[in-house]
Amino acid sequence: MNKGTSLNNDTSENMKRSDEPIWWGLFSAGGVCFAVFVPAAILFIALLIPAGIIAPEALSFDRARSMLFSLPGLIFIGVVICLPLFHAAHRIRHGLHDLKLGKEHLNKRVTYGGAALLSALALVGFAVGIL
Amino acid sequence: MMTKKLSIQRYLPEQGNAPYWQDFDVPFDDSTSILDALNYVKEELDGSLTYRWSCRMAICGSCGVMINNTPKLGCNSFLREYEGPVKIAPLAHFPVEKDLIVDMEPFLDHLAAVQPYLIDDSRLIDDNEEGTQTYKQTPAQMEKYKQFAGCINCGLCYSACPQFGLNPEFLGPAALTLAHRYNLDSRDQGKKQRMAQMSREEGVWSCTFVGFCSAVCPKNVDPAAAVNQGKVESAKDMLIGIFKG
Numbered sequence: 146m147n148k149g150t151s152l153n154n155d156t157s158e159n160m161k162r163s164d165e166p167i168w169w170g171l172f173s174a175g176g177v178c179f180a181v182f183v184p185a186a187i188l189f190i191a192l193l194i195p196a197g198i199i200a201p202e203a204l205s206f207d208r209a210r211s212m213l214f215s216l217p218g219l220i221f222i223g224v225v226i227c228l229p230l231f232h233a234a235h236r237i238r239h240g241l242h243d244l245k246l247g248k249e250h251l252n253k254r255v256t257y258g259g260a261a262l263l264s265a266l267a268l269v270g271f272a273v274g275i276l
Numbered sequence: 277m278m279t280k281k282l283s284i285q286r287y288l289p290e291q292g293n294a295p296y297w298q299d300f301d302v303p304f305d306d307s308t309s310i311l312d313a314l315n316y317v318k319e320e321l322d323g324s325l326t327y328r329w330s331c332r333m334a335i336c337g338s339c340g341v342m343i344n345n346t347p348k349l350g351c352n353s354f355l356r357e358y359e360g361p362v363k364i365a366p367l368a369h370f371p372v373e374k375d376l377i378v379d380m381e382p383f384l385d386h387l388a389a390v391q392p393y394l395i396d397d398s399r400l401i402d403d404n405e406e407g408t409q410t411y412k413q414t415p416a417q418m419e420k421y422k423q424f425a426g427c428i429n430c431g432l433c434y435s436a437c438p439q440f441g442l443n444p445e446f447l448g449p450a451a452l453t454l455a456h457r458y459n460l461d462s463r464d465q466g467k468k469q470r471m472a473q474m475s476r477e478e479g480v481w482s483c484t485f486v487g488f489c490s491a492v493c494p495k496n497v498d499p500a501a502a503v504n505q506g507k508v509e510s511a512k513d514m515l516i517g518i519f520k521g
Contacts, residue, residue: 160472165481166511239484243438 175232311350327376337430347435390455395466421460433489449489449499
């Protein structure tokens with residue numbers, strides 16, 4: 146083991162602030178969404194409607210379309226797609242670190258980059274639908 | 277009297293490069309601690325066994341060892357708690373010097389890095405009678421940090437921490453808890469200096485909230501809570517920095 150070198154050297158490189166608060170913030174926000182909104186979405190879309198407890202007309206094409214391409218629809222995309230994506234990316238990145246797979250800076254780019262790309266795709270879809 | 281088989285990891289660098297396991301049969305009753313058992317081995321069976329100990333009552337923090345792969349203090353773990361043979365090895369994630377003795381120097385360096393003492397330069401400048409006045413603190417102010425002030429520097433949390441195992445540069449649970457403890461102290465003004473260490477990649481942000489540190493802590497200090505409160509502080513510090521420019 147390294148004998149705790151460089152800990153008391155106050156060079157700017159050593160004392161560099163981590164950018165982790167940004168990813169941790171997105172991870173935390175995504176965690177709340179994963180716990181609260183994603184199960185609710187699954188409950189309605191994947192369980193209650195197919196089971197016939199809620200009438201299928203509740204999500205008829207026209208109704209779904211008008212709900213999605215509106216301000217609540219944008220919020221829905223944020224809390225059910227974008228933030229959970231960053232939450233998952235964070236877990237995958239740290240999982241890779243724990244398994245000693247890949248390189249830290251590359252893993253970061255692939256995981257958060259993937260989350261950003263898929264989020265952008267969802268938002269582009271939203272923009273196309275609303276215009 | 278009943279006997280128990282103890283498997284102890286030995287390492288004698290002057291005799292060979294590789295560690296090896298040695299078994300001992302030790303008599304025990306309900307009051308025999310692991311430390312008592314090690315003392316029995318040294319006094320009665322093999323005087324060459326080397327380990328640290330001092331107080332026998334979970335105050336000094338010297339006798340930390342891996343007992344069946346879990347970091348524990350030898351003095352407050354008892355042979356009666358274990359079915360079958362008991363495996364004793366030096367604390368994980370530290371360099372082994374001899375038998376159960378590990379090099380605690382990296383751990384002490386990490387503690388020193390967070391400046392774990394009251395920092396209050398204003399008093400030195402204002403007062404010529406430096407250090408002659410006592411600080412005043414209300415019980416409510418003390419309550420804020422008291423839980424995090426119980427650390428005995430035994431190092432068990434470092435052996436428990438998988439992130440410290442992966443990266444020995446990580447400041448680790450005890451050092452970050454101590455930093456948080458002084459940041460919460462109403463008598464202290466050194467938060468800004470400590471925050472720079474805490475906000476590094478190897479500060480609070482190397483923690484992934486595994487929580488095993490808190491599970492093994494013999495003084496119930498709960499380092500995992502302290503480190504994660506430190507994350508909130510570090511994130512707030514970053515936000516404030518962005519708005520201040």
